Amino acid sequence: MTRLQDHLQEIEKRYGNLATYASAHQYVGIHYRVHDDTWSVREWAPGAKSVSLVGEFNQWNKQSHPLVLGAQGVWETHLPGETLKHKDLVKLHIVGADDSARDRIPACIQRAVQDETSKDYSGQVWQPEEAYVWQNDFDPSTIDCPLIYECHVGMSGEEPRIHSYREFADEVLPRICALGYNTIQLMAVQEHPYYGSFGYHVSSFFAACSRFGTPEDLKYLIDQAHGMNIAVLLDIVHSHAVKNIAEGLNEFDGTDHQYFHSGERGDQPQWDSKCFDYGKDEVRQFLLSNTLFWIDEFRFDGFRFDGVTSMLYHHHGSVAFDHYDKYFTDGPDEDAILYLGMATTLINQLKPGCIVVAEDMSGMPGLCRPTSEGGIGFTHRLAMGIPDYWIKLLKHKQDEDWAPEEIWNVMSNRRFGEANIAYAESHDQALVGDKTIAFRLMDKEMYWHMNIDDEHPVIERGIALHKIIRLFTLVSGGEGWLNFMGNEFGHPEWLDFPREGNDWSSHYCRRQWSLVDNPELRYQHLNAFDSTMIHLTKKHHLLACNPAQMLSVHNADQVLAAERGNIIFVFNLNPQQSFPDYHISMPGNVKPGDQYRLVLDSDSEEHGGHCRLDPSATYTVNEHHQLSIYIPSRTCIALERI
Numbered sequence: 001m002t003r004l005q006d007h008l009q010e011i012e013k014r015y016g017n018l019a020t021y022a023s024a025h026q027y028v029g030i031h032y033r034v035h036d037d038t039w040s041v042r043e044w045a046p047g048a049k050s051v052s053l054v055g056e057f058n059q060w061n062k063q064s065h066p067l068v069l070g071a072q073g074v075w076e077t078h079l080p081g082e083t084l085k086h087k088d089l090v091k092l093h094i095v096g097a098d099d100s101a102r103d104r105i106p107a108c109i110q111r112a113v114q115d116e117t118s119k120d121y122s123g124q125v126w127q128p129e130e131a132y133v134w135q136n137d138f139d140p141s142t143i144d145c146p147l148i149y150e151c152h153v154g155m156s157g158e159e160p161r162i163h164s165y166r167e168f169a170d171e172v173l174p175r176i177c178a179l180g181y182n183t184i185q186l187m188a189v190q191e192h193p194y195y196g197s198f199g200y201h202v203s204s205f206f207a208a209c210s211r212f213g214t215p216e217d218l219k220y221l222i223d224q225a226h227g228m229n230i231a232v233l234l235d236i237v238h239s240h241a242v243k244n245i246a247e248g249l250n251e252f253d254g255t256d257h258q259y260f261h262s263g264e265r266g267d268q269p270q271w272d273s274k275c276f277d278y279g280k281d282e283v284r285q286f287l288l289s290n291t292l293f294w295i296d297e298f299r300f301d302g303f304r305f306d307g308v309t310s311m312l313y314h315h316h317g318s319v320a321f322d323h324y325d326k327y328f329t330d331g332p333d334e335d336a337i338l339y340l341g342m343a344t345t346l347i348n349q350l351k352p353g354c355i356v357v358a359e360d361m362s363g364m365p366g367l368c369r370p371t372s373e374g375g376i377g378f379t380h381r382l383a384m385g386i387p388d389y390w391i392k393l394l395k396h397k398q399d400e401d402w403a404p405e406e407i408w409n410v411m412s413n414r415r416f417g418e419a420n421i422a423y424a425e426s427h428d429q430a431l432v433g434d435k436t437i438a439f440r441l442m443d444k445e446m447y448w449h450m451n452i453d454d455e456h457p458v459i460e461r462g463i464a465l466h467k468i469i470r471l472f473t474l475v476s477g478g479e480g481w482l483n484f485m486g487n488e489f490g491h492p493e494w495l496d497f498p499r500e501g502n503d504w505s506s507h508y509c510r511r512q513w514s515l516v517d518n519p520e521l522r523y524q525h526l527n528a529f530d531s532t533m534i535h536l537t538k539k540h541h542l543l544a545c546n547p548a549q550m551l552s553v554h555n556a557d558q559v560l561a562a563e564r565g566n567i568i569f570v571f572n573l574n575p576q577q578s579f580p581d582y583h584i585s586m587p588g589n590v591k592p593g594d595q596y597r598l599v600l601d602s603d604s605e606e607h608g609g610h611c612r613l614d615p616s617a618t619y620t621v622n623e624h625h626q627l628s629i630y631i632p633s634r635t636c637i638a639l640e641r642i
Contacts, residue, residue: 037081045253053092147538151172160506186232261275540565
């Protein structure tokens with residue numbers, strides 16, 4: 001805490017404020033200056049022996065436009081306004097400290113494109129005559145709890161091809177809005193050379209992925225989301241970088257230690273990538289500038305920081321966190337912790353109310369508490385243990401043996417006061433080699449028995465448990481919710497990006513919306529249940545309320561009842577037995593004579609059930625402070641006080 005405050009005070013002395021310090025991208029890079037009709041070209045490459053600008057404008061001549069080394073390792077030149085034009089391809093020719101001579105993409109370039117024939121990447125001057133005109137304002141502080149729809153734009157369409165920002169905005173956003181989600185999380189936005197990396201091997205940190213369209217197209221997507229009162233999070237990657245020399249920052253100035261740690265410490269062996277040196281002021285400034293850029297230029301409403309566990313510890317999280325020393329003495333990276341505290345401070349200053357989510361599996365205490373308390377300043381962390389638990393349960397136990405009390409304890413096991421984003425599954429489970437919950441439950445039978453008239457036992461079981469798992473997780477697992485695109489309706493196929501192993505096919509790199517739109521198929525029922533669940537959550541601000549309280553549990557019956565936000569939730573996991581007169585103990589603020597009505601029923605016709613409950617029935621609290629209800633087998637319900 002002291003170290004963070006000392007650095008922030010020093011920055012204020014030297015720069016006036018943190019935002020000015022985090023505006024390095026406005027100084028380095030290629031920028032047109034209107035006031036004197038010139039281009040400024042600057043690049044930080046302290047170890048380089050020479051730097052020159054090459055591109056279409058000078059027929060890639062390495063000698064005609066040299067940069068001059070100035071203060072603090074920044075190379076610089078200024079060019080007349082007519083030298084460069086919009087969409088010109090450019091690179092920097094750098095003779096490095098190791099005498100290497102390479103054409104490199106400028107580090108802060110705001111657009112990088114790939115040649116369709118050679119597959120080489122180049123930077124591209126992006127200076128359109130007309131700036132994008134924003135239509136919608138949005139304040140992320142209006143969201144009391146994030147209900148996140150995790151998306152990948154490129155694979156968001158039905159056809160086996162790369163889809164665009166505008167297609168997503170026009171065709172997929174309305175679906176998300178109708179379901180009731182208030183936040184989207186965009187993956188793979190920062191430019192990355194390998195499509196199949198899911199966007200996590202970033203090469204150009206300031207460039208919006210050109211596969212999906214132009215920067216203006218991305219702005220249109222965000223603008224449309226804001227018009228629907230949907231916040232937009234960027235899945236930002238500051239935990240590592242692609243090791244490619246041709247496209248990325250690795251050995252940029254001919255050394256291995258400009259942006260990254262030198263030697264072995266600079267390698268992330270689990271991801272085959274490079275680790276930033278957060279102890280270096282210029283690196284922190286580069287990454288903070290990147291954070292400011294996405295908020296300022298594209299109006300993102302927050303971030304999901306990828307790979308935070310890898311950042312927090314020198315060992316990248318490859319230990320069992322079974323003692324508090326593991327968080328504070330055995331391996332924490334103080335430099336990375338300093339950077340993250342600076343980043344969350346900057347984000348909060350730029351856009352109060354921003355949602356800042358940490359992908360952390362270690363559970364470091366204070367990660368999601370304000371920096372003023374000695375925390376790191378994230379607003380939420382992903383509850384990463386929950387999907388792992390569901391996979392373990394589905395793989396190793398028959399649902400006849402599921403103990404609702406055990407499930408409850410896993411879901412609710414989190415540090416009070418640090419908000420969690422609960423999720424039953426994410427994109428990881430959807431990838432080839434793994435299985436989504438729907439596919440794990442129903443497997444190949446999904447291809448043959450999803451017709452609404454087909455009462456196949458595997459499908460019946462799968463649909464019932466899919467709904468129970470999602471509602472149980474949402475109610476008990478956190479202070480926010482996350483769903484990956486298509487999982488809400490049980491998308492039957494995994495994801496497999498074009499790669500050598502599948503002959504570069506895009507067949508599995510898509511989402512089949514036609515399945516959920518087909519009135520003859522049962523995907524619609526899972527989709528309808530998800531919509532009911534999300535709208536109920538929004539209406540009652542459930543996840544902004546105190547954590548759920550268990551009211552009663554009976555492991556032998558496989559029945560559990562809980563309360564959150566004054567809504568009563570009842571889960572019957574029993575595969576065979578329905579209970580006609582089950583007594584549920586009620587919370588202390590409920591009085592005998594109070595009446596309840598059904599507001600969610602997984603067994604309804606709309607949700608693909610067997611309609612065993614009367615939707616118009618009311619339930620009265622008896623003199624024993626209990627509610628007597630009929631609970632069908634494999635069903636979850638929600639009751640609201642009248």
